[in-house]
Amino acid sequence: xxxxxxxxxxxxxxxxxxxxxxxxxxxxxxxxxxxxxxxxxxxxxxxxxxxxxxxxxxxxxxxxxxxxxxxxxxxxxxxxxxxxxxxxxxxxxxxxxxxxxxxxxxxxxxxxxxxxxxxxxxxxxxxxxxxxxxxxxxxxxxxxxxxxxxxxxxxxxxxxxxxxxxxxxxxxxxxxxxxxxxxxxxxxxxxxxxxxxxxxxxxxxxxxxxxxxxxxxxxxx
Amino acid sequence: xxxxxxxxxxxxxxxxxxxxxxxxxxxxxxxxxxxxxxxxxxxxxxxxxxxxxxxxxxxxxxxxxxxxxxxxxxxxxxxxxxxxxxxxxxxxxxxxxxxxxxxxxxxxxxxxxxxxxxxxxxxxxxxxxxxxxxxxxxxxxxxxxxxxxxxxxxxxxxxxxxxxxxxxxxxxxxxxxxxxxxxxxxxxxxxxxxxxxxxxxxxxxxxxxxxxxxxxxxxxxxxxxxxxxxxxxxxxxxxxxxxxxxxxxxxxxxxxxxxxxxxxxxxxxxxxxxxxxxxxxxxxxxxxxxxxxxxxx
Numbered sequence: 001x002x003x004x005x006x007x008x009x010x011x012x013x014x015x016x017x018x019x020x021x022x023x024x025x026x027x028x029x030x031x032x033x034x035x036x037x038x039x040x041x042x043x044x045x046x047x048x049x050x051x052x053x054x055x056x057x058x059x060x061x062x063x064x065x066x067x068x069x070x071x072x073x074x075x076x077x078x079x080x081x082x083x084x085x086x087x088x089x090x091x092x093x094x095x096x097x098x099x100x101x102x103x104x105x106x107x108x109x110x111x112x113x114x115x116x117x118x119x120x121x122x123x124x125x126x127x128x129x130x131x132x133x134x135x136x137x138x139x140x141x142x143x144x145x146x147x148x149x150x151x152x153x154x155x156x157x158x159x160x161x162x163x164x165x166x167x168x169x170x171x172x173x174x175x176x177x178x179x180x181x182x183x184x185x186x187x188x189x190x191x192x193x194x195x196x197x198x199x200x201x202x203x204x205x206x207x208x209x210x211x212x213x214x215x216x217x218x219x220x221x
Numbered sequence: 222x223x224x225x226x227x228x229x230x231x232x233x234x235x236x237x238x239x240x241x242x243x244x245x246x247x248x249x250x251x252x253x254x255x256x257x258x259x260x261x262x263x264x265x266x267x268x269x270x271x272x273x274x275x276x277x278x279x280x281x282x283x284x285x286x287x288x289x290x291x292x293x294x295x296x297x298x299x300x301x302x303x304x305x306x307x308x309x310x311x312x313x314x315x316x317x318x319x320x321x322x323x324x325x326x327x328x329x330x331x332x333x334x335x336x337x338x339x340x341x342x343x344x345x346x347x348x349x350x351x352x353x354x355x356x357x358x359x360x361x362x363x364x365x366x367x368x369x370x371x372x373x374x375x376x377x378x379x380x381x382x383x384x385x386x387x388x389x390x391x392x393x394x395x396x397x398x399x400x401x402x403x404x405x406x407x408x409x410x411x412x413x414x415x416x417x418x419x420x421x422x423x424x425x426x427x428x429x430x431x432x433x434x435x436x437x438x439x440x441x442x443x444x445x446x447x448x449x450x451x452x453x454x455x456x457x458x459x460x461x462x463x464x465x466x467x468x469x470x471x472x473x474x475x476x477x478x479x480x481x482x483x484x485x486x487x488x489x490x491x492x493x494x495x496x497x498x499x500x501x502x503x504x505x506x507x508x509x510x511x512x513x514x515x516x517x518x
Contacts, residue, residue, distance in 0.1 A: 071339035073346055078372070080498070082339065111498070115490030116377055119388050127385055128376065192491055 038089035044153070044162050045090065045219065046170045048182040048189075048207065051149035052216025055139065055209045056095065064133070066097035067106045067220070080107040090162055102133060109221040114192035117214045122195075136210075140198055144212040150178045186211045189218070229275045236267045354502050359509060366510025369503045373495060382514055390489060392511050394437075395471055401433035403488045410486065412479040416454045416466035423450045436469050472511040477504050 005012045045053060056062070069075050071082035083106055088094045112120075119126055122140065124133040153172055156162040164172035172178055186207045190199050198208050240263055288301040357365065370382065377389040384391040391397065406429070408421035424432055428447035435445050440459050451459065454466040461468035464475040481504055484494035499507070 071335055073339070073342050076339075076343075077498075082336075111493050111495065112376075113491040113493050115388070119385075127388060129380065 035085040036089060037086050039084050039086035042087055042089055044156070044164055044170055046182070046185060047146060047149050047153055047172070047178045048185045048212050048215045049219045050153050051144040051146050051182070051207070052212035052214070054145060054149055054152070055213050056216060059136065062095045062097035063099060064101035065103065065105045066100050067104065068096040069104055069106050079104045080110055092156055092160065105217070105220055107221055109218045112217070114189060114214050114218065115194065117217055118193050118195060118210070121210055121213065139209040139213055140195060142209045144207045144209045146179055146182050146207060150175055182207065185215060189215050225275060225279060229271050233268055233271050237264050240264070240267065357502065362506040362509040363513050365503065366506035366508070369499065369507055370510055373499060377492070387489070393514055396437060396469065398433045398437045400488065401436050402429055405429045405432065412467065412483050412485065414466045414479065440470060472508050474505050474508045477508045
């Protein structure tokens with residue numbers, strides 16, 4: 001075999017590549033497969049949270065905010081427990097980010113609340129003096145795209161096997177059910193909000209982007 | 222051979238002389254024999270290097286190859302079927318043995334873990350924190366409280382603790398008149414105090430008004446008769462009967478600990494729980510700091 005190979009540089013290179021690649025895969029895969037199992041308690045996003053996540057992506061929040069807490073005391077003091085890879089099991093795509101102009105948001109839901117976000121998104125400098133974050137007032141009037149969020153969730157369920165509709169996991173159901181559930185969830189969010197325009201919109205059956213956004217931010221724990 | 226041998230001797234002497242010329246002052250035969258040993262070592266290296274080099278140059282010049290050739294040749298370059306040199310064989314086997322050692326014992330992950338390093342860092346810090354702040358003085362607590370406040374509380378309560386124009390509790394005062402009235406009217410969910418949640422409608426109208434004025438006024442002057450309704454839980458002096466219910470006079474350590482652990486939902490908005498983010502000493506420190514910045518004092 002070797003005698004045959006050493007006379008044929010091309011096949012020699014191919015076999016060399018396969019050998020090295022095989023060794024690499026053997027080293028990397030088992031740990032990777034183990035680490036990417038969902039951490040106990042990790043749940044897929046609800047339709048409303050996913051709609052907020054779409055807004056997060058659309059506004060390109062990740063160019064200033066990371067969602068990855070490194071295991072250093074200086075980080076865990078400020079942002080909470082360091083991140084585990086299994087916590088991102090249902091993030092498609094993940095939003096780790098690599099730049100922190102603003103703070104990390106991996107566990108923002110643990111230490112900020114709906115009313116703070118409402119003030120902050122409307123006028124960031126009203127609660128954080130000197131901040132460079134721009135206002136996102138348009139989210140109070142734009143309507144969140146629940147239909148796309150539902151399609152997103154449904155695709156994740158059908159194609160990637162994300163465990164919606166299972167015991168202890170968020171219910172997705174049909175579009176009509178999901179829309180109704182999202183509206184219910186939006187009502188619990190606006191109950192803690194003060195903006196009358198947003199409250200009226202939700203009461204009238206449409207969900208402003210800010211409500212989806214806050215639902216998403218509150219879910220980051 | 223003979224001329225090469227002579228050349229080698231001359232080269233060795235020349236190199237030794239050059240070495241001695243460059244670093245001879247170290248070769249003192251004094252008390253410190255380390256330098257002498259080093260110099261002798263240098264001479265030995267020179268001699269060995271020259272002799273080994275000569276041996277191989279001689280071999281290249283004079284040796285003729287012998288042995289049986291393998292069948293193949295590559296563009297006229299053949300290969301003998303000689304055994305490999307013993308040294309190579311030993312190193313080859315040794316490498317395989319080393320591989321198993323490295324794979325199962327020596328691989329660095331067995332010694333290093335990022336999370337392990339993190340845990341060590343945290344433990345080290347906690348031990349240091351414990352020993353350093355074992356018996357903090359009032360001033361130390363106040364200073365610590367101010368710095369903890371700046372990091373953990375200021376994002377919502379503002380750097381001046383005044384609640385950023387009504388967006389959060391104004392911590393320079395214990396409670397406002399509107400808050401007392403709202404709580405009397407609507408009740409308040411418990412914070413985990415032994416006395417439990419406060420029911421709605423404990424007083425109303427002018428009574429509530431009188432209670433609110435007296436409480437906000439720092440509970441000075443004549444106590445309104447209607448405060449009886451409050452005193453059963455909050456105590457005659459409104460200080461919460463030693464931690465049985467919330468202290469209405471100041472941010473005492475019990476109140477701080479309860480709010481930090483449970484968070485709080487009120488007419489202003491919701492405060493999240495800071496459980497695990499602020500430790501016991503820091504809670505005391507925050508309490509000391511808040512009591513030191515009371516408005517009007």
